[in-house]
Amino acid sequence: MHQFSIQPLFGSEGWSIAGYNIAFTNSTLWMAIAAVTLAFFVAGGMKRQLVPGRWQMAVESFTGFIDGMLAANVGPGGKKYVPYIFSLFMFILFANFLGLLPLGVIGLHAFTFTSHFSATGVLAVLSFAIVLIVGFAKHKLHFFSLFVPHGTPVIMIPLIFCVELISFLVRPFSLGLRLFVAMMAGHVLLEVLSSFVISSGNAGIGLFAIAGLPSFILMVGICALELLVAGIQAYVFALLTCVYLNDAENLH
Amino acid sequence: MPQIAQLAATYSSQIFWMLIFFGFTFFVVGRGMVPKVMDTVAQRDKQIADDLAAAERARAQADAEEEAWRTRENANRAEAQTLIAEARAKAAAVTTERLATAQVAIDATLAEAETRISQARRSAAAEIEDVAADATREIVSRIAGLTLDDGAVRSAVKENLVHG
Numbered sequence: 001m002h003q004f005s006i007q008p009l010f011g012s013e014g015w016s017i018a019g020y021n022i023a024f025t026n027s028t029l030w031m032a033i034a035a036v037t038l039a040f041f042v043a044g045g046m047k048r049q050l051v052p053g054r055w056q057m058a059v060e061s062f063t064g065f066i067d068g069m070l071a072a073n074v075g076p077g078g079k080k081y082v083p084y085i086f087s088l089f090m091f092i093l094f095a096n097f098l099g100l101l102p103l104g105v106i107g108l109h110a111f112t113f114t115s116h117f118s119a120t121g122v123l124a125v126l127s128f129a130i131v132l133i134v135g136f137a138k139h140k141l142h143f144f145s146l147f148v149p150h151g152t153p154v155i156m157i158p159l160i161f162c163v164e165l166i167s168f169l170v171r172p173f174s175l176g177l178r179l180f181v182a183m184m185a186g187h188v189l190l191e192v193l194s195s196f197v198i199s200s201g202n203a204g205i206g207l208f209a210i211a212g213l214p215s216f217i218l219m220v221g222i223c224a225l226e227l228l229v230a231g232i233q234a235y236v237f238a239l240l241t242c243v244y245l246n247d248a249e250n251l252h
Numbered sequence: 253m254p255q256i257a258q259l260a261a262t263y264s265s266q267i268f269w270m271l272i273f274f275g276f277t278f279f280v281v282g283r284g285m286v287p288k289v290m291d292t293v294a295q296r297d298k299q300i301a302d303d304l305a306a307a308e309r310a311r312a313q314a315d316a317e318e319e320a321w322r323t324r325e326n327a328n329r330a331e332a333q334t335l336i337a338e339a340r341a342k343a344a345a346v347t348t349e350r351l352a353t354a355q356v357a358i359d360a361t362l363a364e365a366e367t368r369i370s371q372a373r374r375s376a377a378a379e380i381e382d383v384a385a386d387a388t389r390e391i392v393s394r395i396a397g398l399t400l401d402d403g404a405v406r407s408a409v410k411e412n413l414v415h416g
Contacts (some may be wrong), residue, residue: 005254006262020264027262028269035273035281042285048292050299056292063289082290083282091277116255118266123274184255 003187004115027113034094034113042090062090066238073242077249081242084130088123089238096183096230100223114233115183117176124176127241131171135248146251175240182233186226193219377413384409 008023015022045052045059052060066086070078092114099112113119135143147164148157193215200212385406392398392405 001254006258006266008265016264017268020268021261022268023262023265024269025262025265027266028273031269031273035277038277039281039285042281042289046285046288046292048288050296052292052296059289060293063286064293067290083286084278086286087274087278087282090281091274113266113270116266118255118259118263119270122267122270126274180255 001188003109003111003191004184006116026109026111027116027119030095030098030111030113031119034091034098037098038090038094041094062086069239069242070245073239074246074249078242078245081245085238085241088127088241089234092123092179092237093231093234096234097227099183099187100226100230112183112187114179115187117180120179121172121176123179123237124172127175127244128172131241131244131248134245138249139251143248143251146247171240171244175237179233179237182229186222186229189222190219190226193222381406381409381413384413 006025006027008025009029010024012024013021015024042059045056047053047056049056063082063086066089067079067082070081070085074081095112095114099110099114101110103110135146139145147161147168149160149164152160196215197208197212197219200207200210200215385402388409389400389402389405392400
């Protein structure tokens, strides 16, 4: 569990604004690395050539992917959310991938800030806030009709309204917790397996052959799976935000 | 679980820096760079669409020109055929006329030649008659010692020549 612990860096534990601690932690450092790497990646694709190079093609395929996702889920009105969804998707994707970097072999420690619900929660609340703001700005109080699906019998309306309202209000939690849980579970699984490898190796060659080696082989496979999960969770986060935005943009 | 154990001590820092760096990502990358990238893509798509439309237009024009050329060509060919037919008819007429003229000339020559031949034959017959009559009179006078009348000899010779 040490890999998830947050430590202030550069003697910044005393930094605070209005009594709130804002220490520059290892988590903060990896947020900065993710943001800067992403900016570097996208900046490399801004050559604006008519015939794109590889890098430009890569960046354009990401923007095209987000654009297509919004077009499919929200429709023509989704174009204006491309910057937000792109930032969201790419920031989470980079955070997930950077957290999986095997930097331990050179003595550094990668930190996955998406495995902290205090970080993913911010993104989830942001998405939810945007949905609320867009919904109420666009449809005023009519937005509440979102909670009463078409064709609901009148007698059922109060009950359905409550159920829909609860499911709506759960969205930011499910959004934030899903990402945090998936990332943390993967890292914990790898950690448990690697502890098997190490402790069985320390216990003796026989035990290593029985327990350590299969665990190691399993780890290789699970690393690949984690790479997949890193992509999928970023995609799910962005996709669900798109779906929620569709509710706010088009109601039902 | 540090996420919960450290929550009270770190939540403010996490939220603060998350907003800072996600804000940086959103405003610098999302708002600053992504629209330009998308713009490039849109420009390229537009150019491709324009080029395709231009190619389509050029093809239609080429088709139209080919059609016009074909029409013109067909007209020219028909005209040429008419000219050829006309020339052929004219040539045939001229040939026929010339043939007729030649035929007439040949006929005339033939007729003249025949006339000449018949005249020659007639004069030749008369000469033969004269010679025969002279010879007959001479023979008769030498052998029989008769002096015959020229008219009688001539009629006898003529009779013999005819009935010979």
